[in-house]
Amino acid sequence: MLKKIAILANGGDVAGFNAVIRGIVKTAENSGVEAYGFIDGYNGLLKNNYIKLSTAEDGTAEGILPKGGSIIGSSTNANVFNYKVINEEGEVEYKDLSDICVENIKNNGFDCIFTLGGDATQKSARDFSVKGINVIGVPKTIDNDVACTEITFGYNTAVSVAMEALDRLHTTGETHHRIMVLEVMGRYAGWIALESAIAGGADVALIPEIPYDIEKVASKIKNRQKRGKNFSVVVVSEGAKPKGGEMVIEGTRDNGIGVDNTKLGGIGKIVARQLEKITGLEARETTLGYMQRGGTPTAFDRVLSTKYGAKAMQLALEGKFGRLAVIKNGKLDDVSLEEVVGNNKKIGAVSGNTKESNIRKITMDNDLVKTARSVGINLGD
Numbered sequence: 001m002l003k004k005i006a007i008l009a010n011g012g013d014v015a016g017f018n019a020v021i022r023g024i025v026k027t028a029e030n031s032g033v034e035a036y037g038f039i040d041g042y043n044g045l046l047k048n049n050y051i052k053l054s055t056a057e058d059g060t061a062e063g064i065l066p067k068g069g070s071i072i073g074s075s076t077n078a079n080v081f082n083y084k085v086i087n088e089e090g091e092v093e094y095k096d097l098s099d100i101c102v103e104n105i106k107n108n109g110f111d112c113i114f115t116l117g118g119d120a121t122q123k124s125a126r127d128f129s130v131k132g133i134n135v136i137g138v139p140k141t142i143d144n145d146v147a148c149t150e151i152t153f154g155y156n157t158a159v160s161v162a163m164e165a166l167d168r169l170h171t172t173g174e175t176h177h178r179i180m181v182l183e184v185m186g187r188y189a190g191w192i193a194l195e196s197a198i199a200g201g202a203d204v205a206l207i208p209e210i211p212y213d214i215e216k217v218a219s220k221i222k223n224r225q226k227r228g229k230n231f232s233v234v235v236v237s238e239g240a241k242p243k244g245g246e247m248v249i250e251g252t253r254d255n256g257i258g259v260d261n262t263k264l265g266g267i268g269k270i271v272a273r274q275l276e277k278i279t280g281l282e283a284r285e286t287t288l289g290y291m292q293r294g295g296t297p298t299a300f301d302r303v304l305s306t307k308y309g310a311k312a313m314q315l316a317l318e319g320k321f322g323r324l325a326v327i328k329n330g331k332l333d334d335v336s337l338e339e340v341v342g343n344n345k346k347i348g349a350v351s352g353n354t355k356e357s358n359i360r361k362i363t364m365d366n367d368l369v370k371t372a373r374s375v376g377i378n379l380g381d
């Protein structure tokens, strides 16, 4: 019998975090289970910092469905299996502090932990599951790159924000006869770029999965010019790279071993300058950045998040632990966290741009690729 569960939200925030929390809490309350939330993701689990979650009047989780962000915070790159600490000599050390988290869970009597997060979060979730903790994951990220699910919550909102930006860039680009370049997020996968390019009627979409040839992109723009279209709209995924080249790294942080410390960014500007040079047209670049993550979720994300939250709690009620709630063939389903991490089995190693990491990238047989090509969106190849 489940009595107490706790939720943690981890990784970069997305619209829909609160909707998932609400879905879990409401389903728990309907079954007489108490819900709690750790503050700031795995950091809260480590520090034993948590609050009671309730959807009763004036409860902490009341009225949160449309609210952006996360009412229990979130933490990027907190790998408690390889945690950065400063020792007494003032030196940086990396320690496995997961046993403290296990103790916290046991001492508080939490029967299950819900981990709302992306690939790195679910990798830690699986590692806790190996340590005997009852865990259920819910796939979050604007990047849509979590393995084993067809869609993550937060993604649709990010695509909608990017689409709106493209609509706006269209009108200013057309007015001033410019090439308008929009850099979007997505890390090592081009989902946001490709889907927003289709939704926003862009002329070019550059994604990490297809290294681009700038001359091919310029030809597309010049052909448009020949047809009297003196403006073009180009979407560039932050992880896009030229053929034979590398991704552009804006900075590297030091948040621990086994976490993705790479901050991508800057490719939009490079593409804009190159296109200006080759085509002779003026180009302007816009980086959409954190607009894609903040704010209220779309209707789609509210529904998806509620479905995910309810499904996750149902799994707990059925005693199905060590699972990730997923969408498979368009339907709610669940898979084992072992399957989600794939070959990335080493305890403490988190995901990122490594050969072991199991993130879901766009494959060339995907309908989005076929559709983009069919309607003449240049993919840089």
Ligand code: F6P
Pocket: 012, 076, 118, 141, 142, 143, 185, 186, 187, 238, 263, 264, 293
């Ligand atoms: O993974 C989500 C994401 O928003 C990526 O698209 C982006 O590269 C990254 O997070 C930015 O992370 P941070 O919040 O650490 O700047």
